[in-house]
Amino acid sequence: MNHRSVTWGRYRESRDCVNRILVFTGKGGVGKTSVAAAHARHSALEGKKTLIVSTDMAHNLGDIFEIPLGKTIQQVSENLDVLEIDPNHVMAHDFQDMRRAMANLIGSIGVPDGQLDHLSVFPGMDELFSLLKIMDLHESGQYERIIVDCAPTGETLSLLKFPELLSWYMEKFFPVGKVAMRVLSPISRTVFKVQLPDREAMTDIEKMYVMLMKLQNLLKDRQTTSIRLVSMPEKMVVEETKRNYMYMNLYNFQVDGLYINRILPEDIDNPFFHEWLNIQHQYITELEEVFSEMPIYRIPWFDTDLNGLSGIDRIDREALNGRDVFALQEDLKGERYVKNEAGYLLSIFLPCVEKGEVHLHESGTDLIIKIGNFKRSIPLPASLRSHGVTSAKLDEKTLCVQFES
Numbered sequence: 001m002n003h004r005s006v007t008w009g010r011y012r013e014s015r016d017c018v019n020r021i022l023v024f025t026g027k028g029g030v031g032k033t034s035v036a037a038a039h040a041r042h043s044a045l046e047g048k049k050t051l052i053v054s055t056d057m058a059h060n061l062g063d064i065f066e067i068p069l070g071k072t073i074q075q076v077s078e079n080l081d082v083l084e085i086d087p088n089h090v091m092a093h094d095f096q097d098m099r100r101a102m103a104n105l106i107g108s109i110g111v112p113d114g115q116l117d118h119l120s121v122f123p124g125m126d127e128l129f130s131l132l133k134i135m136d137l138h139e140s141g142q143y144e145r146i147i148v149d150c151a152p153t154g155e156t157l158s159l160l161k162f163p164e165l166l167s168w169y170m171e172k173f174f175p176v177g178k179v180a181m182r183v184l185s186p187i188s189r190t191v192f193k194v195q196l197p198d199r200e201a202m203t204d205i206e207k208m209y210v211m212l213m214k215l216q217n218l219l220k221d222r223q224t225t226s227i228r229l230v231s232m233p234e235k236m237v238v239e240e241t242k243r244n245y246m247y248m249n250l251y252n253f254q255v256d257g258l259y260i261n262r263i264l265p266e267d268i269d270n271p272f273f274h275e276w277l278n279i280q281h282q283y284i285t286e287l288e289e290v291f292s293e294m295p296i297y298r299i300p301w302f303d304t305d306l307n308g309l310s311g312i313d314r315i316d317r318e319a320l321n322g323r324d325v326f327a328l329q330e331d332l333k334g335e336r337y338v339k340n341e342a343g344y345l346l347s348i349f350l351p352c353v354e355k356g357e358v359h360l361h362e363s364g365t366d367l368i369i370k371i372g373n374f375k376r377s378i379p380l381p382a383s384l385r386s387h388g389v390t391s392a393k394l395d396e397k398t399l400c401v402q403f404e405s
C-alpha cells in the first residue's frame with residue numbers, strides 16, 4: 001500500500017487539531033524567504049516542532065540555513081526541519097494514484113498521454129502537488145507549525161485558488177460522486193466529522209475531487225492556515241500588497257499579518273536620504289491604515305544582506321521578539337452567510353477595491369464575482385438555490401449580497 005492511500009483513509013474525526021500552516025508571500029525580492037526563515041527559527045526556539053518548506057522554485061533555504069538540501073526533509077537544528085519541495089519528485093513519489101486520476105481526467109478530455117509528464121496541460125498543476133504534500137505533512141501530525149516560503153504574489157494566488165478552480169471544473173464536467181459533493185460542500189463546517197463512503201467505492205477521479213475539496217478546506221480553515229504578506233514602503237510594492245490583500249479576501253483566505261521590510265533608520269544624516277525617509281513615512285502610514293485590523297511588524301533595513309542564520313536572527317531579534325507572532329487572530333472578518341428577514345445575506349470582506357471594479361452575476365447554481373483579471377465562482381449552498389440575488393452593495397470594505405426566495 002503506498003503512502004497516498006494511507007492518507008486517503010485517514011480522515012479526521014474531530015476539529016481539535018491546532019497545528020498551524022503559515023504562508024509567506026509578497027512581491028519578488030521583498031524578503032519573503034528571510035521573514036519566513038525568521039519565523040521558523042522563532043517557532044523552533046519556542047519548543048514547537050517546526051518545518052519550513054519552500055514552494056518557490058527559486059529555492060534558497062539551503063543558503064540561509066547554510067546546509068546542502070536534497071529532495072527530502074532534513075533537520076537543521078532542534079525542532080526545526082527544512083524541505084525544498086520539488087513538485088515533480090513529490091508527484092512521482094507520494095501521489096501515484098493522484099497522478100493516475102489525473103491521467104484518467106486528462107485522457108477523458110482528450111489530451112495525448114505523453115504530455116502528462118510535463119503537467120503542462122493545466123497551468124498550476126505541478127505546484128498543486130506542493131500543496132498536497134503540505135497537506136500530507138500537516139495531516140501526519142508530526143509538525144506543530146509548517147512555515148511556507150512561497151513564490152511571488154501572483155503565483156501564490158494562483159496556487160491557492162487552484163484547488164477551488166479545479167474542483168469547480170470537475171464538478172461541472174464529471175458526474176463526480178454526488179455523495180462526495182454532499183458531504184464536502186465548502187459551506188459545510190462539519191466537513192471532517194462526516195463519515196465518507198467506502199474508499200473502494202469511489203473512483204480515482206472522485207478521490208481526487210475529495211482530495212481537492214479537503215485541500216481547499218484546509219487552506220481556507222482560518223484556525224489553521226494564515227497568509228502573511230511581506231511588503232516594503234515604496235509605491236509599486238505597496239500597490240501590489242493592497243491588491244494581493246484584496247484578492248486573498250476575495251477567495252476567503254485568512255490574511256493575518258503584515259511585514260513592512262527595509263525601513264530606513266530615522267537617524268541618517270545624509271541629506272540624500274531625507275526625501276527617501278519622507279517617502280517611506282508616507283507608505284508606512286498608508287500600509288498601517290489599510291492593515292489596521294491585524295498585527296504589523298516593522299523590519300529595519302539592515303546594513304548588510306541577510307544570508308545565513310545570523311542574518312535571520314537579526315529579524316527575529318529586532319522585529320519579532322517579544323511578540324506572539326503565532327497568535328490566532330480570531331476576530332478578522334471572512335466570508336459568511338447570515339439568515340435575515342428577507343432571506344440570506346452573504347458578506348465578503350473586500351478591502352482596497354472600488355465599487356465600479358466589482359462585477360457580480362449569477363450563473364446556474366453559482367454566484368460569480370469578477371474583479372480585474374480574477375473571477376471567483378462561489379457554488380451556492382443548496383438552501384440558496386431556490387433564492388435569487390435581489391441586491392448587492394459594497395459597504396465598509398464588505399460586499400453584501402442579499403438573497404431572497
Ligand SMILES: Nc1ncnc2c1ncn2[C@@H]1O[C@H](COP(=O)(O)OP(=O)(O)O)[C@@H](O)[C@H]1O
Nearest residue numbers: 029030031032033034262300301302305306307
Ligand atoms: N531588512 C533587510 N535588510 C537588508 N537586507 C535584506 C533585508 N530583507 C531582505 N534582505 C536581503 O534581500 C534579498 C532578498 O531577500 P529574500 O528574503 O530572499 O526575498 P524574497 O524571498 O522575497 O525574494 C536577500 O539578499 C536578503 O538577504
Ligand SMILES: [Mg+2]
Nearest residue numbers: 032033056060
Ligand atoms: Mg525567496
